[in-house]
Amino acid sequence: MYKDVIIGSIVVIVSLGFITYIVFWSRKSIEKIKRKKLHSAREIIKGMNERR
C-alpha cells in the first residue's frame, strides 16, 4: 500500500515538474526564435543549438 503512495506521489511530482520545465523551456525558445529572426524548422534547430 505504501509502495503505491510513494510511487504515485513521485509520478504526480515528476509530471508537474515535467510540465513546468517544458512550458518554461518553450517560452524561452519562442523568445529566442523571435530575437534571432529564425524562420524555417531547419534554421530554428540550427539556431537553437548555437550557444548564443
Added chain:
Amino acid sequence: MREDKTHISTELSRELSLFDITMMGLGMMIGAGVFIGIGNAIYFAGPGGVLLTFALNGVIALLTALSYAELSSAIPRCGGAYNFARLAFGRGTSFTAGWMEWFASCVAGSLYAVTFAIYTVRYFEGLGLLKWLPFSSHNTERIVAFLIASFFLYINYRGASEMGKIGAFFTLGQTLFLIFIGLAGFIVVLMDPSRLQNLTPYLPYGWSKILITMGFTYVAFEGFEVIAQTGDEAIDPKRNLPKAMLYSVFIVTLIYVAVAFASIVSVKAGAPGVVGSPWEWIGSFKERGFGESISRLMPFGNFLLTLAVIFASISALNATIYSATRASYALGRDRMLPSFFASISQKRKTPWIALMFTGCIVISVAVVLPTMDVASSASIMFLFLFFLVNISVIKIRLDMGDELSYGFIMPFFPWLPLLAVICQGILAVWLLKMSLMAWIIAPVWIISGIGIYYFYSKSHTITTEDEICVIEEEEIAPEIEQYSIMVAVANPDNALEMIHTTCLLSEAKNANVKLLHMVPVPEQVPLADAEKFMMEGKEGIVEAMLYLLKFPIITSIRYCRNIARGIKEKKIDMIIMGWHGQPRSRLFRLGGIVDVIIERAPCNVVILKGIGNRKFKRILVPIRRGPNSTLALEVASILAEKHDAEIVSFIVNEKNRKIDSAKVSEILSHRPNINHKRIKTISVDCHNTVEAILEEAEKYDLLVLGTTREPL
C-alpha cells in the same frame, strides 16, 4: 494584408492579447470536466487515482499542446485542426477534422449544460426549494440543461457579444476561486495533518482504473482548439498562440491537482453524515461529489462553489456554442457541407442555420444521454481530433519544414507527437470500459462524415483563399510615421459626406486615411469573412471607398470587432465618426459606440452630425479652457478654407468664470492650420452657457464644439 480588385488594401484587426487568448483557452478547459470529473474519478480510481488522473492527463495534454503550438505558430489562421489537416493531408481529412471538431464542440457544450443543471438543481434541492416539482432530480436536471442550452442558443442567434467581452473576467474569477480552493486544502492539511490519512488506500482498485478516469476527464484539457481558432485575430500570433496554449495547460494542470487534493482532504473521517472512509463517501456522490466535499471545506462553500460552477459552465457553454457554429459555418462556406450552413440571417447577421443544427446536437445529447456518456463522448471526439493534429504536425514538418515560417518548434521531434498518439490511443480504447455508448456514437459520426464527404463534399468543395494564403504569409512592412486619420463608416447614407470631410482634414494635415468599416461581425463568424457583411446593402460605403481613390492618400479598410483596440493597434491620431443625433438608449450620452470611443480612444475624436453636402458661409466655434477648443478651431479653419467661410470664435463668460480673450488668441497662434484672418472673436457675458451657444448658433451654418474639462 491583401489587395482586392479596387486596389484598396484590406486588413483584419488583431485585437486579442496573450491574456485574452489564454483566458479563452482556460474558459473552455475549466468548464465542467473538473467539477463533474473529480467525484467520478474518486469513485472509480480512489483518492490517489484522482491526483494521478489529472497530473498524467496534464502531461498528455501538454504533448498535444506542443503540436498545436508548433502548427499555430506556422499557420496562424482561423480554422485550427481543420486548416492543419488540409495542409497535411488534403481536403478529405480536413473535412473529417472539421466534422469531428463540430461534434466535439457540440458535445462539450452539452456537458457544460448538464454540469450547470446538476449543480444548480443540487443547490436548490439543498435549500428545499424544489420539493413541489413533480419530477425526479434527474429529470429536473435534464429540463434545466435543455433550458440553459436553449437560452444560450438564442443569445448566440441574437448575436450579442457581451458574453464574449466579459467572458475573460468570468474565467479569471473562476480560476482564482479554484486556486483559493486548492490553497484552502493545503491550509486544512497544515492545521490538521491527520487528514492526509484520507489518501489511503491510495489506489484501492489498482493502477489500471486510472486509464479509465483519464479518458473521461480528458475533456477538461481541451482548450487549444479555441486558441488556434483565434489565429486571424490574435496580436503577434506566432509568439502568443503557442504561449497561450502552453500556459493554459500549465495553469489548469496545477489547479486541477490542487483542487482534487483539496477535495479529498476537505472531509474529516468520522464527521457527522460521513459514512465509511472520506474518499468512499465523496465518490458515492459521483458527479456531485466535488460539490459535497467543497461544501465542507469552508464557510459558504456550497454557495460559492455553485456560483463558480454557474459562471464556469455558462461561459464555457457560450464559447462552445460559437466554436461549434464556427466549425459548421466554415464547412458550409467551403461547400464541404451544403452552402446553407454558411447563410447569414438578414435580421440578426448570425449564421442561423449552422447555429440551428448545432443547437439540435447540443440539446439532444444533453437531454438524452447519461452524464458520463456525454463526458466520454466529448472526450473521445477530442482524442480523435488531437490524434489527427499530432499526425499532421509530423507530416507538415517533414513536408514543409523549410517553407513555413515557424514561431515555435517542439523539442524531441517526432517522438513527442508519436508518444501523444500512443497515449491518446490507449485512453480511447480504455474509454470502451467506461462508456460503450461513446464508442458507438463517435465512430458512427465519423463514418457518416466520411460518407458525406465522398457522396457530397468531394464534388462540391471550392478552393478558398485561406488554402492559398497559408504558405504566402508575409511580414507586414513597418508603417511610415505620419499623422493618421481613421474614419469610421457605418451608415451608407452619410458615408460620402464623412469621407469628403475627412479628405479635407487629411489634405490639410498631410495625413494618411484609414477607412474603418463598422459592421457588426458576430463571434460565430471568423473575422476573415467580414467582407461578406460589408457588401450587403452597403453600396454607399463602397462608393465612398471609390471616392477615396481619387485622392493621393494611403487608404485601407479595416475589419475589427473592437474599435478602441483597433485605434490603439494602428496608432491613429484622429478618428472621425458620424452621429445621428439621438442616443438609442438613455444609458448613453451620445450612443453605445460613440461613448466608448470618446472615453477610451487614445487620440482626438471628431464627431460629425448632419454635415451633409452643404456650403458653409459662417462657422461658430465656442471657446472654453482646454486643448479641445484649439482643435475645434483648427477643424473649423480647415473646413472654412475649402468653403471660403467666416469663423467666429465665441467666448462665453459666465458669472465668476471670465475667460481672457487675449490669452486665448495667444494660445491659438501656436496652432498650425489656423488662419487668423478668417477668425472674428465675440465675447459674451451670460448666465447659462448652453443657452447662449444655442441662441448664437441659429445665425450660423456650422457649429464646431470642442469638449470642455468642465461640463457646460
